[in-house]
Each structure stands twice: as structure tokens, then as C-alpha cells.
């Protein structure tokens with residue numbers, strides 16, 4: 001995949017972004033120290049089943065711990081500041097970027113935004129990731145998120161990880177080739193790129209609620225000469241005809257929607273698949289596959305990280321949801337991401 005643009009941050013923006021990324025590295029020894037204190041003070045086998053009670057138990061046991069106080073402070077500071085730091089770094093480079101942005105506003109891709117779309121209450125105005133305004137919180141949030149937050153911050157916490165993972169998951173769909181693929185919650189297009197690489201002959205359609213993310217996906221597609229069709233639509237009510245696709249896929253959409261909507265999304269995937277078509281959905285580690293302490297860590301991370309629906313969706317059995325809406329040959333594998341596949345009966 002050709003990058004839309006490797007953001008060459010200016011000195012001030014680069015220093016702030018580097019500081020934030022270094023904080024992630026500096027957190028390592030702090031987390032280790034907290035881990036040691038937990039092992040010393042808490043019998044993890046006896047932790048309460050209720051997640052809020054579990055959090056309270058661990059918090060009380062660590063109330064005197066300076067390492068734990070430092071960990072919380074770092075998490076909170078990161079959550080509060082990363083979005084603004086990325087936006088400021090972007091605004092410094094905008095004048096240099098303008099010609100690249102202009103050059104990709106035309107090309108083989110298409111983009112249909114819907115100013116009348118009724119955005120769901122669980123999404124509209126929610127500050128996902130504690131970024132002010134959430135996915136649409138800035139006029140260029142697609143670039144800020146897709147290129148700066150993802151590539152300059154998040155990718156540094158997962159060396160060699162998150163982009164390769166999207167490509168690997170895309171290639172896990174059962175068949176070697178598809179003709180019509182729908183990417184639900186395509187956002188700025190990172191997983192869509194994985195699908196485009198794995199199935200180069202397919203016509204790819206992407207949907208998302210966020211106009212700003214879709215604009216970035218559109219530019220990325222144009223920069224690569226891909227004819228993606230992008231629409232601002234909800235995954236649970238995507239408006240395509242029955243049997244429009246032979247593969248419906250998603251990567252880390254599910255943890256951003258309430259549990260009852262997850263079932264609607266799976267049912268919608270089933271509806272728009274042709275008989276015999278495949279679904280592959282991937283997201284956060286199921287709590288059922290983790291021990292009590294790991295669930296507590298994931299749950300706290302989600303709370304600090306501005307992920308309001310993580311707990312309820314990580315508590316779902318996605319394979320069961322897939323079977324419930326009619327999929328057959330359902331499989332579920334892996335921890336992060338947890339990948340669920342199913343087929344619409346022929």
C-alpha cells in the first residue's frame with residue numbers, strides 16, 4: 001500500500017508526539033512494579049466476579065502504592081492530552097500538506113456523505129478515546145487519527161503490530177478471492193487497505209458513521225488508485241440490497257457499539273450477504289478467555305482510554321451472536337484480535 005503521506009512533523013509537534021510515545025515506554029517499569037505489588041498483596045483467585053467490586057478491591061489494596069498512583073496519573077494524562085497534541089502537530093504541518101490533500105480529492109474512489117443521517121446516540125458527541133468531539137472532533141480528524149495518532153503514537157506502543165495485524169486478519173477470510181466486499185466501520189481505511197491487498201480483484205465498499213474518517217479513507221484510496229465505494233451509513237442499517245456482498249468484514253468496530261447493536265450489526269451482515277457468503281468480524285479479547293486480573297487490566301484500560309462499550313462487548317460470546325442471527329460453520333479464534341467467522345447458508 002502506498003502511504004497517503006508520511007507526516008513530517010515540525011519540531012514542536014514532533015517533540016510533543018515523541019514525549020507522549022516515550023511515556024508509553026516509560027510506563028513499562030511502572031507497570032512491572034505495580035504487577036509485583038499486586039502479586040504481593042492480592043490473592044487474585046479470590047477477586048470478586050463483579051467487575052466494579054473487583055476494581056474497588058484492587059484499588060483499596062494499592063491505595064498506598066506510589067507506583068500505582070504514577071500509573072494512573074500517566075494513563076490519565078495520556079487520555080486527556082493525546083488528541084490535542086496530535087491536532088496541534090497536524091495544524092503545524094497543514095500548509096505543507098495542502099497540496100497532497102488537494103491531489104487526492106479526485107480519483108477512482110467514490111464518497112457519499114449523508115448530511116441527513118441520524119447519528120445514533122451511542123456515537124454522536126461521544127468522546128471516543130477521550131479525544132474531544134470523538135471521531136468527528138476536528139475538520140481533518142481523518143488525517144489526525146489515521147496518520148498521526150495511529151502511525152506516530154499507537155503503532156509505537158505495538159512495535160511491528162497493528163498494521164500487519166489488519167493485513168493478517170483480512171487474509172483470514174475463508175476464500176482466496178472475493179468479488180464484492182463490505183468493510184463495516186472502515187474508519188480511515190486501515191483495515192480496508194488490508195482487504196484491498198488480500199483481495200485485489202474485489203470491489204470494496206466501506207461504511208462508517210464518521211464523515212471525517214471516510215474523507216481520509218477516500219483520499220487513501222485515490223492515492224493508491226483503488227475504486228473503493230465509501231458511504232456514511234450505520235453498520236446496523238446499511239441500506240444495501242439483500243445479497244449485495246460475498247464477504248462482510250470488520251476490524252475493531254464491535255467494541256465501539258453497545259451489545260444489543262452488535263447483534264443488529266451481525267443480522268445486517270447476514271442480510272446483505274449472498275447465500276454462501278462469508279462474514280469475518282474481529283475485535284477485542286473476550287473477557288471469558290482472560291483470567292480475573294487480566295480482565296481487570298483490560299477493563300481499566302478501556303475506562304481510562306475512553307471506550308464506553310468495551311466491557312459489554314468483551315463480555316459477549318460473538319460466536320453465539322453469529323449463530324443466533326443465522327450464520328453456520330461459525331468459528332472463533334484468537335485473543336487479540338478475537339476473530340469470528342461464519343457463513344450464510346447457501
Ligand SMILES: C[S@@+](CC[C@H](N)C(=O)[O-])C[C@H]1O[C@@H](n2cnc3c(N)ncnc32)[C@H](O)[C@@H]1O
Nearest residue numbers: 135185186187190191208209210234235251252
Ligand atoms: C476503531 S475504529 C475502526 C477501525 C478501522 N476498521 C481500522 O482498521 O482502522 C471504529 C470505527 O467504527 C465507526 N463506527 C462506530 N459505530 C459504527 C456504526 N454503528 N456503523 C458504522 N461505523 C461505526 C467509528 O466511527 C470508527 O470510525
